[in-house]
Amino acid sequence: MKCQRQKFNLQRKHAYLNCAYMSPLMKKVENAGIKGIKKKRKPFHISPEDFFEESEVLRRHYSSLIDNNEPERVVIIPSASYGLANVVSNLPFSNGEILICDEQFPSNVYPWLRLQEKGFEVKTIGPTDSEKRGESWNEKILESITAKTRVIAIGHIHWSDGTLFQLEKIRTRLDEVGGLLIIDGTQSVGALPFSVSKIRPDALICAGYKWLMGPYSIGLAYYGSAFDNGVPVEENWINRLDSDNFSELVNYQKDYRKISLRYEVGEHSNFILVPMLNQAIKQLTRWKPQSIQNYTHELLSGAIQEMKDVGYRIEGEAFRAHHMFGVRLPEGITIDKLKQSFHAHRVSVSLRGDAVRIAPNVYNDEMDVRKLLKAMKEPIFASKH
Numbered sequence: 001m002k003c004q005r006q007k008f009n010l011q012r013k014h015a016y017l018n019c020a021y022m023s024p025l026m027k028k029v030e031n032a033g034i035k036g037i038k039k040k041r042k043p044f045h046i047s048p049e050d051f052f053e054e055s056e057v058l059r060r061h062y063s064s065l066i067d068n069n070e071p072e073r074v075v076i077i078p079s080a081s082y083g084l085a086n087v088v089s090n091l092p093f094s095n096g097e098i099l100i101c102d103e104q105f106p107s108n109v110y111p112w113l114r115l116q117e118k119g120f121e122v123k124t125i126g127p128t129d130s131e132k133r134g135e136s137w138n139e140k141i142l143e144s145i146t147a148k149t150r151v152i153a154i155g156h157i158h159w160s161d162g163t164l165f166q167l168e169k170i171r172t173r174l175d176e177v178g179g180l181l182i183i184d185g186t187q188s189v190g191a192l193p194f195s196v197s198k199i200r201p202d203a204l205i206c207a208g209y210k211w212l213m214g215p216y217s218i219g220l221a222y223y224g225s226a227f228d229n230g231v232p233v234e235e236n237w238i239n240r241l242d243s244d245n246f247s248e249l250v251n252y253q254k255d256y257r258k259i260s261l262r263y264e265v266g267e268h269s270n271f272i273l274v275p276m277l278n279q280a281i282k283q284l285t286r287w288k289p290q291s292i293q294n295y296t297h298e299l300l301s302g303a304i305q306e307m308k309d310v311g312y313r314i315e316g317e318a319f320r321a322h323h324m325f326g327v328r329l330p331e332g333i334t335i336d337k338l339k340q341s342f343h344a345h346r347v348s349v350s351l352r353g354d355a356v357r358i359a360p361n362v363y364n365d366e367m368d369v370r371k372l373l374k375a376m377k378e379p380i381f382a383s384k385h
């Protein structure tokens with residue numbers, strides 16, 4: 001894959017290596033949003049079919065991205081926390097252990113902590129070896145699954161340093177004890193291949209404004225069969241059977257639309273955000289997540305070696321993703337010094353605890369990487385003179 005910068009409106013003076021924070025919008029995604037805004041100038045052109053059709057297309061595109069052959073299991077959500085709320089309130093268990101990862105993103109922690117009030121135990125799993133961080137972390141997760149485990153709720157990668165979790169192995173171990181696999185794919189789906197058919201998650205929850213390259217306040221959730229008969233966190237008219245028959249809406253229905261559609265957020269037909277996310281995901285299905293891994297790998301591999309040569313520490317390739325990785329600092333360099341250097345060179349990355357999170361994508365090029373390296377090396381050279 002070649003650099004895709006021309007599809008975005010990025011300014012050359014900024015090196016934006018921070019897709020894990022928020023992606024920039026592609027030009028065609030912006031245009032879809034503008035078209036959506038203009039559509040409401042003439043509401044008489046918005047038909048009952050419009051409330052359904054574009055979301056069906058979105059479901060299909062997303063299903064193709066995540067290798068899911070049941071699009072009716074995909075619903076539109078406003079945030080990852082919303083998607084997780086439906087999971088937590090419909091667990092088919094009344095007690096047992098919930099496993100989460102150390103320093104996980106709060107939207108995938110707070111809902112589980114609530115379950116402690118109902119008698120569940122929430123256990124946090126972290127790496128046990130600072131040298132073999134990723135490997136020891138994965139081993140510890142597998143060891144922690146016991147007959148008491150009801151749920152593992154994690155990401156495909158860790159949101160702050162890109163540590164890769166071996167979901168297929170975790171799935172196999174969970175099958176042995178009858179536990180559910182709940183994945184927050186916000187920091188991976190779109191840029192890292194994910195196969196629903198292979199990993200068989202019980203839920204895959206994803207905010208749309210990072211690696212799915214969509215706008216803010218729209219995401220997607222996949223719910224597996226464990227949630228087929230659940231009660232959604234809100235009861236809105238459009239999720240009930242035959243809601244497309246607008247003249248019969250007060251002929252109240254006790255049944256929901258098929259499979260997982262009961263979990264869709266109210267006003268999911270959003271005429272601005274849905275076409276935007278649709279365009280973005282359509283493009284991702286053309287590029288393919290594996291090509292994004294290959295592109296970011298090739299773009300950064302030389303720079304990663306140079307970072308290591310001057311003392312930065314980075315996880316080995318077997319246990320990290322290429323689209324996002326954490327860099328730990330060498331002795332003598334403070335996060336404040338590095339922050340100043342990034343600011344001076346107009347390099348945008350995230351600083352999380354004592355690590356730098358670098359998150360490139362297909363709009364980044366060699367020039368961005370040169371700026372990044374310069375910003376990271378300068379404080380080291382300055383400390384030696």
Ligand SMILES: Cc1ncc(COP(=O)(O)O)c(C=O)c1O
Nearest residue numbers: 079080081105107159186187207
């Ligand atoms: C792993 C992960 N999950 C979810 C989110 C966003 O959560 P929400 O959509 O609930 O705001 C983020 C944002 O940084 C994240 O990194």
